Every structure is written in structure tokens, then in C-alpha cells.
Amino acid sequence: MIMKKTLKFAFQKSLPVLFGYLFLGSAFGIMLQQEGYNFVWALFCSIFIYAGSGQFLLVSLLSGGATLYVTALMTLLINSRHIFYGLSFLDKFKKMRQMYPYMIFSLTDETYSVLCSCSAIGGIDENKALFFIALFDHLYWIAGSVLGSLMGQYLPFDFAGIEFSMTALFVVIFVEQWKSFKSHIPAVVGLVSATVFLLLLGANNFILPSLIVTVTVLMLCKNKVMEKVGGET
Amino acid sequence: MAIDYKTAIAIIAVAAVCTFATRLFPFALFSKSETIPKSVQYLGKVLPPAVIATLVIYCLKDVNLSQFPSGIAELISIALVVGVHAWKKNTLLSIGLGTACYMILIRTVFA
Numbered sequence: 001m002i003m004k005k006t007l008k009f010a011f012q013k014s015l016p017v018l019f020g021y022l023f024l025g026s027a028f029g030i031m032l033q034q035e036g037y038n039f040v041w042a043l044f045c046s047i048f049i050y051a052g053s054g055q056f057l058l059v060s061l062l063s064g065g066a067t068l069y070v071t072a073l074m075t076l077l078i079n080s081r082h083i084f085y086g087l088s089f090l091d092k093f094k095k096m097r098q099m100y101p102y103m104i105f106s107l108t109d110e111t112y113s114v115l116c117s118c119s120a121i122g123g124i125d126e127n128k129a130l131f132f133i134a135l136f137d138h139l140y141w142i143a144g145s146v147l148g149s150l151m152g153q154y155l156p157f158d159f160a161g162i163e164f165s166m167t168a169l170f171v172v173i174f175v176e177q178w179k180s181f182k183s184h185i186p187a188v189v190g191l192v193s194a195t196v197f198l199l200l201l202g203a204n205n206f207i208l209p210s211l212i213v214t215v216t217v218l219m220l221c222k223n224k225v226m227e228k229v230g231g232e233t
Numbered sequence: 234m235a236i237d238y239k240t241a242i243a244i245i246a247v248a249a250v251c252t253f254a255t256r257l258f259p260f261a262l263f264s265k266s267e268t269i270p271k272s273v274q275y276l277g278k279v280l281p282p283a284v285i286a287t288l289v290i291y292c293l294k295d296v297n298l299s300q301f302p303s304g305i306a307e308l309i310s311i312a313l314v315v316g317v318h319a320w321k322k323n324t325l326l327s328i329g330l331g332t333a334c335y336m337i338l339i340r341t342v343f344a
Binding site: 015016019037041044045048049050051054055057058061062065066068071072075076079080081082083084085086087088089090091093094104105107109112113116160161162164165166167168169170171172173174175176177178181183185186187188189190191193194195198203206207210211214215218219222225226229 | 236240241243244245246247248249251252253254255256257258259260263269272273275276277278279280281282283284285286287288289290291292293294295307310311314315318319324325327328331332335336339340
């Protein structure tokens with residue numbers, strides 16, 4: 001009974017990611033296919049790498065025949081924002097015991113956002129709910145990339161613009177946190193810092209400097225934020 | 234395939250390990266400590282709204298401001314998502330309407 005309710009809760013929470021991942025995943029599958037790698041390659045990439053922008057980068061690394069050093073450096077750079085995500089789940093994931101490694105592995109932008117916006121309800125197993133949200137998202141991504149490389153050009157409809165559903169997901173979570181979070185300083189700092197660095201440094205280089213400045217500013221106004229947020233920290 | 238499959242597998246393996254490494258980093262950093270430092274607890278608490286805000290901008294990074302329609306379709310659709318979500322508080326509805334609006338705009342007004 002608890003299991004059924006937990007699965008239902010996790011599925012509902014993961015649903016906003018479904019469409020975005022199916023289509024972004026299939027975009028990856030199509031690109032990989034065009035470079036001469038069939039669905040088996042797409043399947044393994046999406047199981048073991050599992051990163052949106054990282055896998056798009058991978059396609060160009062494969063087609064250019066990049067060295068392993070370049071691959072490592074570029075992958076670390078493009079995913080560098082992830083080093084900040086775990087900070088919000090240090091204790092929570094540890095308590096999940098055997099699921100702990102998988103939760104770390106599967107912490108993509110979208111799963112991170114959904115987990116952040118997730119407050120548990122009664123009658124469910126919270127740890128399992130978090131795990132199933134992560135797992136469902138991963139499965140959508142895998143399914144999308146395999147479907148993309150299999151069907152590729154035969155899609156009956158032009159889906160251009162469907163990727164906006166990911167933007168919309170982040171905007172929805174932004175609105176929810178704006179309402180529930182007692183201090184607006186973190187959201188404003190993140191927004192301003194990202195905008196300024198995007199304009200200064202351009203699309204490919206802005207996110208890491210932006211996040212470093214955000215963290216620094218948040219540390220500097222710790223007292224002011226904690227006054228509003230409260231808690232023992 | 235421009236390269237042989239062994240090289241391709243090596244590239245994929247390196248990408249997988251490096252991706253996992255970035256996600257593992259904070260957990261590895263604080264795995265030994267019994268209690269997590271207060272400042273890190275604080276960051277864990279306040280970073281989500283800041284990171285989500287950053288991700289919204291990240292999604293808009295490829296908008297070209299110097300060339301028409303310079304992100305107007307994105308702006309209108311985001312405004313719709315904010316409005317509908319503040320009003321109805323239904324995640325799927327907000328995302329669905331916003332995405333539909335965007336897909337229609339880029340095919341009609343801003344085609």
C-alpha cells in the first residue's frame with residue numbers, strides 16, 4: 001500500500017521531466033546516429049553518462065576524434081555546476097544507504113530541481129520516493145535517446161521548441177521557491193549573477209564563474225539571510 | 234564513425250567517469266566529517282533558489298539579443314508560465330501551456 005502510494009507520488013513528481021527528457025534525449029540519439037553510432041551506443045551513453053549538455057558535447061568529441069585529455073577536461077568543465085548540487089543533499093542521500101551512490105550519480109539539473117521542490121507527504125516512504133523520481137527521470141532519458149536514434153528522421157511531427165518544457169520546469173520551480181522561501185536574497189543573487197556573467201562572458205563560459213560569485217555573495221550576507229530564514233544553522 | 238570503436242568506447246568511459254566525478258565531489262569532500270560544517274549546511278539550505286534561478290538563465294543562454302526576435306518568444310512564454318503558475322499552481326498545466334505558447338510563437342509570429 002505504502003509502496004503503491006510512493007510510486008504514484010514519484011511518478012507525478014517526475015512527470016514534468018518526461019516530455020523534456022524524451023525529446024532532448026531523442027535529439028541526442030539523432031545526433032549520435034548521424035555520426036554513425038546506432039541505438040546501442042545511445043543506450044550505453046545514456047545509461048552510464050546521463051548528462052544532457054555533457055552528451056551533446058560528447059557527440060562533437062566523438063566526431064572530432066578528441067583525445068582522452070580533452071574529453072576529460074571539457075566534460076569536467078561543462079558539468080562543473082554539478083559540484084554545488086550535492087551540498088543540499090549531503091545528509092539526505094547518506095541516509096538512503098544502498099541507494100546513496102545511485103542518487104549521486106543521477107543528480108542532473110532536472111532531477112536536482114524536482115528533488116529541491118519535493119516536500120514529502122504522509123503515507124509514503126520518502127527515501128524510496130526520491131529514489132524513484134531519480135530512476136524515472138533516468139529511464140525517460142534512456143528511452144528518449146534510444147527512440148531518437150531508432151526513429152530519427154521518421155518523426156511524424158516537427159517538435160522544434162519542445163525543449164522549452166525544461167525552461168518552463170525551472171521557471172515553475174523558481175516561482176514555487178519564491179513563494180515558499182522566506183528570503184528572496186538567494187534567488188535574486190543567482191538571477192543577477194547569472195545574467196551579468198552571461199552578458200560578460202557569453203554562453204559557453206558563464207556558469208561556473210557565476211555560481212562561484214553567487215556562493216561568495218551568499219556567504220557574505222549569511223547573517224542577513226539567516227535572520228529571515230531562521231533555523232539553527 | 235570517424236574513429237575506431239575502441240577509441241570511441243574510451244571517450245565515452247572518460248566522459249562517464251568525469252560526469253560522475255563532478256556530482257560526487259561535494260559528497261566525497263564531506264564524507265569523513267561527522268557533522269557537516271555550519272557554513273556548508275547554510276549553503277545547502279540557501280543554494281537551491283539561487284541555482285534554480287541560474288538554471289533559468291542557463292536555458293536562455295543561446296538567445297541572440299542582437300538579432301530579431303531577440304528572445305521575445307521566450308520572454309512571453311516565461312511570463313505566461315509565471316502567471317499561470319501563480320494563479321493555478323498546477324505544474325503540468327503551467328509547463329504545458331508555456332511550451333505550447335512557445336511552439337506556436339516560433340512557428341507563427343516569430344517564424
